[in-house]
Amino acid sequence: MILTDPSQKAEYRNVWALAEVLSGQVQPVTYELIGASRALADAKGSEVWAVLLGAGTAGQADSLFAYGADKVLLVDDPRLAGFSDEWEAGVLERLMRKYKPDVLLGAATARGRALMPRVAVKANCGLTADCTQLGIDPENGDLLQTRPAFGGNILATIRCSSHRPQLATVRPRVMKALAPDSGRKGEVIREELLDTDAKKTKRIVETFQDKETVVNLGHAQIIVSGGRGVKGPKGFDLLRAFANKVGAAVGASRAAIDSGWISYAHQIGQTGQTVQTRVYIACGISGQIQHLVGMQSSDTIIAIDKNPNTPMMQLADIAIVGDLFEVIPEIIKEIDKV
Amino acid sequence: MKEHIGKKLYQVELGPPKQDTEKLLEDLELFRQKYDRVMDSGYVVGITDNAMGLMAFQGHETIQELGLRVIPEQVMIHLNTFHTKGNLHEILDACRDMGIRYLLVVSGDGSDRLPKLQPDDLGFAGVVEAVTAVELIEYIHREYPGVFEIGAAFNPYEPAEHEFEKLERKLKAGATFVITQPIIEQNAVVDEMLKRFPGLTVFVEAWMSKRISLLSEAVGYEIPEDTAFDPIETLKSLHRLYPNCGVYLSLLGFKTQYHLLHDTWA
Amino acid sequence: MKIVVCIKQVPASSDAKIDPETKRIIREGMKAVLNPFDTYAVEEAVQLRNRFGGEVIVLSMGPEKAAHSLREAISVGADRAVLLSDRAFGGSDTWATSYALAKAVEKIGGVDLVICGKQAVDGDTAQVGPGIAAHLDWVQATYVLKVEDASETGIRVRRMNEDGYDVCEVDFPAVLTVLKDINRPRVPTLKGSLAALREEIPVWKPADIGAELEKIGLDGSPTRVVKTAPPPPRNTVTRVLEGTPAESVRELVKDLRTRGIL
Numbered sequence: 001m002i003l004t005d006p007s008q009k010a011e012y013r014n015v016w017a018l019a020e021v022l023s024g025q026v027q028p029v030t031y032e033l034i035g036a037s038r039a040l041a042d043a044k045g046s047e048v049w050a051v052l053l054g055a056g057t058a059g060q061a062d063s064l065f066a067y068g069a070d071k072v073l074l075v076d077d078p079r080l081a082g083f084s085d086e087w088e089a090g091v092l093e094r095l096m097r098k099y100k101p102d103v104l105l106g107a108a109t110a111r112g113r114a115l116m117p118r119v120a121v122k123a124n125c126g127l128t129a130d131c132t133q134l135g136i137d138p139e140n141g142d143l144l145q146t147r148p149a150f151g152g153n154i155l156a157t158i159r160c161s162s163h164r165p166q167l168a169t170v171r172p173r174v175m176k177a178l179a180p181d182s183g184r185k186g187e188v189i190r191e192e193l194l195d196t197d198a199k200k201t202k203r204i205v206e207t208f209q210d211k212e213t214v215v216n217l218g219h220a221q222i223i224v225s226g227g228r229g230v231k232g233p234k235g236f237d238l239l240r241a242f243a244n245k246v247g248a249a250v251g252a253s254r255a256a257i258d259s260g261w262i263s264y265a266h267q268i269g270q271t272g273q274t275v276q277t278r279v280y281i282a283c284g285i286s287g288q289i290q291h292l293v294g295m296q297s298s299d300t301i302i303a304i305d306k307n308p309n310t311p312m313m314q315l316a317d318i319a320i321v322g323d324l325f326e327v328i329p330e331i332i333k334e335i336d337k338v
Numbered sequence: 339m340k341e342h343i344g345k346k347l348y349q350v351e352l353g354p355p356k357q358d359t360e361k362l363l364e365d366l367e368l369f370r371q372k373y374d375r376v377m378d379s380g381y382v383v384g385i386t387d388n389a390m391g392l393m394a395f396q397g398h399e400t401i402q403e404l405g406l407r408v409i410p411e412q413v414m415i416h417l418n419t420f421h422t423k424g425n426l427h428e429i430l431d432a433c434r435d436m437g438i439r440y441l442l443v444v445s446g447d448g449s450d451r452l453p454k455l456q457p458d459d460l461g462f463a464g465v466v467e468a469v470t471a472v473e474l475i476e477y478i479h480r481e482y483p484g485v486f487e488i489g490a491a492f493n494p495y496e497p498a499e500h501e502f503e504k505l506e507r508k509l510k511a512g513a514t515f516v517i518t519q520p521i522i523e524q525n526a527v528v529d530e531m532l533k534r535f536p537g538l539t540v541f542v543e544a545w546m547s548k549r550i551s552l553l554s555e556a557v558g559y560e561i562p563e564d565t566a567f568d569p570i571e572t573l574k575s576l577h578r579l580y581p582n583c584g585v586y587l588s589l590l591g592f593k594t595q596y597h598l599l600h601d602t603w604a
Numbered sequence: 605m606k607i608v609v610c611i612k613q614v615p616a617s618s619d620a621k622i623d624p625e626t627k628r629i630i631r632e633g634m635k636a637v638l639n640p641f642d643t644y645a646v647e648e649a650v651q652l653r654n655r656f657g658g659e660v661i662v663l664s665m666g667p668e669k670a671a672h673s674l675r676e677a678i679s680v681g682a683d684r685a686v687l688l689s690d691r692a693f694g695g696s697d698t699w700a701t702s703y704a705l706a707k708a709v710e711k712i713g714g715v716d717l718v719i720c721g722k723q724a725v726d727g728d729t730a731q732v733g734p735g736i737a738a739h740l741d742w743v744q745a746t747y748v749l750k751v752e753d754a755s756e757t758g759i760r761v762r763r764m765n766e767d768g769y770d771v772c773e774v775d776f777p778a779v780l781t782v783l784k785d786i787n788r789p790r791v792p793t794l795k796g797s798l799a800a801l802r803e804e805i806p807v808w809k810p811a812d813i814g815a816e817l818e819k820i821g822l823d824g825s826p827t828r829v830v831k832t833a834p835p836p837p838r839n840t841v842t843r844v845l846e847g848t849p850a851e852s853v854r855e856l857v858k859d860l861r862t863r864g865i866l
Contacts, residue, residue, distance in 0.1 A: 082770060083765065109766050114730075114744065117734040121734075148835065150615075155833050159827070200775065264784055301840075313844075319844045330852075334853050
């Protein structure tokens, strides 16, 4: 909604976190969104509302309180069972007009990135994708939204001072969830889905869980990742063998994906997934910025490359100068000894 | 190709216009001029196939579209493994019909826009996991018997024994000449290759750009940006070092270097 | 089937250079290319057109030189192109961009399907596709992996989500955004590219599409970039292991033990 006068900002209060629900389950990224919302709400002395849209998900409201929500705005309707962007955008727009939140945060997932732009257009407000940092401008209360742009070469800070609410999406594992407190309680506000919330909708015929389509790198403790230096699909076989030995997931840089050596689902970086893993082992990855932004907040980075001067070798905690085709078998041998 | 070495005829690399060029007509005109110049001097033109995985138009369609003359002894088309089967046959049919005899078959560099030939496409299902130059050479000889004389690449910067073994297989598949990766001085692996494969027709590649740092990726170590490099002097030294080899010129400057070639191969 | 494909011309990412003084992207002299994700949208539209007949119109908003990317789409099978180009469109964020494109889709008229690439590689927002759907109030299916079936009146697609995919049916008119998995875009031939060079591409101004001036360009954009900065460096001391593979790995294992990782 357009503000005709800055004084109207005061009418918009509270920070909303849109729960990410997948197959009827609230996803961990939701708690991260609530954590980020908590910080923003505390800075403004307002409340955190978790917005839970789903079918039969009402019982999961408790966990939202435990992770820091003050209120849960609940819409429970069979028509929200699958992911129907049209219904969800319609009901969200109507509720935003009714309750006037200051901020709405959503997950930058396939679902959030489909829904949030639809909401932003319908409600006539600004939206910033993939924020890595959120803050409140102490002077005017605006949300300062920082996101990587141009393949991660720069960080852009974006504001939206003439429209409310302010919408942003955040990738999983970028923000931190608070420690849950099961004693924390709050108020559940129930709202109905109205027939008028969407004019036309899609029909969701079937839903499949498919591990081949989506390689979930996000939950891996260790990632073994390969780039141009892996030289081909056979090289990735070596990486897979290595990954199996240490219980790691296999990632790849865009160079490897573009060469057709491994599927897109493995891509880490600006146009792939963002990971924040305990140990990241980069094999033959030079470390273009577009890749680095997707993995550089990992705890420990090990790089293996013939060339000691690549950005990745300089970023790493441990840089092994050598041929990955010699070094990796050596590591496997060492592990077998132990 | 052996007779080209005897006659001291260079191979000159040319790239067709890039797919994303913003001045296609100018690029085509420039290609025409360079091509004609190579034909006029009796040298061999080597036309690249999406070099470095960068999308470019194909050699055969460029020749056809521009109506360029094809002198069979002087045209060599590069062919890599990043094609559909249909596209591969389109290229080979066109080359045969235009009377092109020489092919340089390489594994090549892919990109997300380029399809890759699958073992099944060439009748190697269950035999190999991925199509390399070896399978492609064998396939072309099988499908187009007696039509083409095929060359293969040799990379002295890879582990040597592995490369020798690959070369062995390429020759067995029907390659009759070899072009190396660019070398700028005496190279022990090339020397060893010449010793192990006596009588083989070998062209060493001469890097004709002053920007020697661009070679870093090929050689596997970093060549500093500001390294001084004299391509013409290096070319002359390659002739002294490898008197029995031909020379393949990449990144040749047509304005600044071409006229100097008449006395580099003394 | 009348299909509009929305495309964007983007800087060739490998050329992205940062001005060390201003920390801003140097756009001058940067090569511009068709957004790679959009090539899949064009290919899917061409395949549907080949099956059902009709027309593929490529649409873009950008400077005059974006016509080059529209021609690229024509060279691989699109029937015609429209370019939205005017100073008044400049500075548009995704809200204003999707508004202008939606107005152009309305102006083209009788459109069954709008197809967009997943996202543009320069902005990476993935917001314009759903934005167009919202402005038109059409049904949307995003992150489409595969077209399972189609008819004159609708389409059935596989839509990717975080743990798999669903199959959904949408009636026309609708908006799709498509992933790389959906097809293998054909490569332009020289003959096709030369023919595309001869194609006339109409340039539409805000008045041509009936766009309200306060909804386009910078004025129509809710968001503002207020600051750009280089990403903060990772604060680490690199330990370089340069021995033989065996030596390096022994050191690595020792090191990982001290760090408490092994």
